[in-house]
Amino acid sequence: xxxxxxxxxxxxxxxxxxxxxxxxxxxxxxxxxxxxxxxxxxxxxxxxxxxxxxxxxxxxxxxxxxxxxxxxxxxxxxxxxxxxxxxxxxxxxxxxxxxxxxxxxxxxxxxxxxxxxxxxxxxxxxxxxxxxxxxxxxxxxxxxxxxxxxxxxxxxxxxxx
Amino acid sequence: xxxxxxxxxxxxxxxxxxxxxxxxxxxxxxxxxxxxxxxxxxxxxxxxxxxxxxxxxxxxxxxxxxxxxxxxxxxxxxxxxxxxxxxxxxxxxxxxxxxxxxxxxxxxxxx
Numbered sequence: 162x163x164x165x166x167x168x169x170x171x172x173x174x175x176x177x178x179x180x181x182x183x184x185x186x187x188x189x190x191x192x193x194x195x196x197x198x199x200x201x202x203x204x205x206x207x208x209x210x211x212x213x214x215x216x217x218x219x220x221x222x223x224x225x226x227x228x229x230x231x232x233x234x235x236x237x238x239x240x241x242x243x244x245x246x247x248x249x250x251x252x253x254x255x256x257x258x259x260x261x262x263x264x265x266x267x268x269x270x271x272x273x274x275x276x277x278x279x280x281x282x283x284x285x286x287x288x289x290x291x292x293x294x295x296x297x298x299x300x301x302x303x304x305x306x307x308x309x310x311x312x313x314x315x316x317x318x319x320x321x322x
Numbered sequence: 323x324x325x326x327x328x329x330x331x332x333x334x335x336x337x338x339x340x341x342x343x344x345x346x347x348x349x350x351x352x353x354x355x356x357x358x359x360x361x362x363x364x365x366x367x368x369x370x371x372x373x374x375x376x377x378x379x380x381x382x383x384x385x386x387x388x389x390x391x392x393x394x395x396x397x398x399x400x401x402x403x404x405x406x407x408x409x410x411x412x413x414x415x416x417x418x419x420x421x422x423x424x425x426x427x428x429x430x431x432x433x
Binding site: 251 | 328345374378379387388414
């Protein structure tokens with residue numbers, strides 16, 4: 162699904178993602194966690210990749226598997242490098258708390274796996290986020306395989322002569 | 323998102339309905355600022371009808387708290403916070419910054 166890159170879209174994206182999370186069979190807090198991560202990621206896309214509203218769209222692809230929900234968000238905005246964002250300071254006194262990094266922190270805390278990549282030489286980002294069903298959370302991930310895909314092609318026979 | 327404001331003798335009750343996200347956070351911020359501009363710094367934010375709050379909303383709360391606690395003139399407290407939001411607040415270390423009450427009556431009564 163493609164959404165306009167404006168903050169107004171966040172509620173609709175949330176509905177879309179929440180429905181998928183429910184269908185995956187995630188528990189209540191996991192559904193909230195997924196909604197949070199996606200909201201934060203989309204807000205970041207609008208604010209940072211697109212430098213404001215109405216400068217591009219957000220593509221959202223959801224894959225529901227028996228044990229997980231995979232969310233992929235893509236934009237055509239400025240390249241984002243998560244290493245540029247420092248971790249927020251979470252246990253400092255009120256006067257020292259600043260505005261930065263909480264969104265990215267939530268994304269990483271709320272989802273089980275998060276991958277960021279640039280999709281173009283000058284523009285474009287893709288973030289892939291995975292949430293596993295509760296009984297197969299982070300600590301059991303080593304038991305899970307990543308699946309297999311076999312691709313077979315048959316070319317049309319070349320005519321000779 | 324809608325906000326209902328009730329002015330009590332000793333504090334202001336801010337009852338929010340709806341998501342607090344990047345779209346609605348500015349409206350939330352403006353509402354709290356307006357209370358401060360009246361010289362009032364004791365605020366109860368009622369979360370009964372808030373299904374979701376993002377870091378944008380949390381930022382508004384932190385800034386409001388900084389303003390209210392300055393010169394010891396007041397405080398922002400939270401009431402009736404749903405369990406999911408409470409968990410998110412704990413994760414972000416916000417439970418260190420805000421007192422949370424189970425209901426608005428107790429929260430208002432505390433001032």
